[in-house]
Amino acid sequence: MIFMVINLSHGYSLLNDWVSELRDEIIQQDRMRFRRNLERIGEVAAYEISKHLPFEEKEIQTPLGSTICKTLKEQPVLATILRAGLPLHQGLLNFFDKADNAFISAYRKHKRDGSFDISLDYVSSPDLENRVVIISDPMLATGSSLVKTIQFLREEGHPREIHIVTAIACTVGIEYVKRSEPNCKIWSGAIDDELTAKGYIVPGLGDAGDLETARSALAAVAVGEIQVELGSRRVIVPVSGGSGVLIDALGRLSEQSVKVLDVGLRRPTLDDVFLALTGHEAAASEGS
Numbered sequence: 193m194i195f196m197v198i199n200l201s202h203g204y205s206l207l208n209d210w211v212s213e214l215r216d217e218i219i220q221q222d223r224m225r226f227r228r229n230l231e232r233i234g235e236v237a238a239y240e241i242s243k244h245l246p247f248e249e250k251e252i253q254t255p256l257g258s259t260i261c262k263t264l265k266e267q268p269v270l271a272t273i274l275r276a277g278l279p280l281h282q283g284l285l286n287f288f289d290k291a292d293n294a295f296i297s298a299y300r301k302h303k304r305d306g307s308f309d310i311s312l313d314y315v316s317s318p319d320l321e322n323r324v325v326i327i328s329d330p331m332l333a334t335g336s337s338l339v340k341t342i343q344f345l346r347e348e349g350h351p352r353e354i355h356i357v358t359a360i361a362c363t364v365g366i367e368y369v370k371r372s373e374p375n376c377k378i379w380s381g382a383i384d385d386e387l388t389a390k391g392y393i394v395p396g397l398g399d400a401g402d403l404e405t406a407r408s409a410l411a412a413v414a415v416g417e418i419q420v421e422l423g424s425r426r427v428i429v430p431v432s433g434g435s436g437v438l439i440d441a442l443g444r445l446s447e448q449s450v451k452v453l454d455v456g457l458r459r460p461t462l463d464d465v466f467l468a469l470t471g472h473e474a475a476a477s478e479g480s
Contacts, residue, residue, distance in 0.1 A: 193353050193375045197366055200236060201382045207236050211382045214359060214397055227279040230330055230359055233381045234283020237357040245324060267291045268324040273341055280328040280357060292318045296341050312344050321349030332361035334391050335368035342373055360384060362393045409444045413437050
């Protein structure tokens with residue numbers, strides 16, 4: 193298998209619209225649309241990858257006769273890096289709906305000096321020997337976590353083919369993957385050239401990916417709807433249980449390598465209670 197990079201947004205298609213919405217700092221505030229656009233990119237990638245997979249011809253009986261159809265010869269294994277990769281993984285699974293699945297916990301473990309190591313704590317996978325493996329990770333930045341994930345997966349067998357699906361890739365990360373894993377194909381929704389010293393893609397998706405990761409990580413401690421404010425880069429989580437829950441929340445964010453600049457715990461106001469009970473603000477209710 194020869195190393196290849198396929199930019200899915202090269203030339204115009206609807207995928208370009210979905211990538212533009214992922215990048216847009218206003219549209220990003222619609223969390224359902226953000227996840228759905230990642231899912232759509234996964235679906236397009238699945239369709240394109242399927243053109244390169246082996247098929248076989250089968251005789252199919254219809255109500256009126258028989259015909260010869262081309263069908264997928266073997267099912268791939270869909271692997272994703274938890275938890276940010278789940279929407280992209282779902283898009284792939286929508287099309288490869290009979291595929292096996294593998295899940296890997298990989299995250300950046302930050303140090304005080306700003307550098308980080310890649311930590312891999314968990315893998316659940318079928319036997320990968322001589323299988324086609326499709327790995328989904330929304331952001332290919334430095335490429336370190338992806339390469340380490342591939343090495344980790346090889347403990348479950350040696351895949352015949354490895355395809356990598358990402359929403360946004362950086363040329364720096366692509367080159368790193370090429371040097372480390374020269375027998376892969378990368379399918380990306382878009383490719384950016386700049387990478388900051390902290391490993392963030394520019395223009396990339398801004399903070400939306402981190403904020404969505406934070407929202408997912410804190411879902412287990414929330415007792416109501418989580419609010420994500422992209423403008424102020426805040427995540428507001430209704431909880432019960434006091435400081436113990438706060439410590440739990442910080443631990444969950446650390447596990448997902450989400451950097452926390454400030455944290456606070458406050459009692460709910462009457463407006464907060466009214467909003468939770470009615471679904472709209474008190475001021476809006478008085479004016480109606």
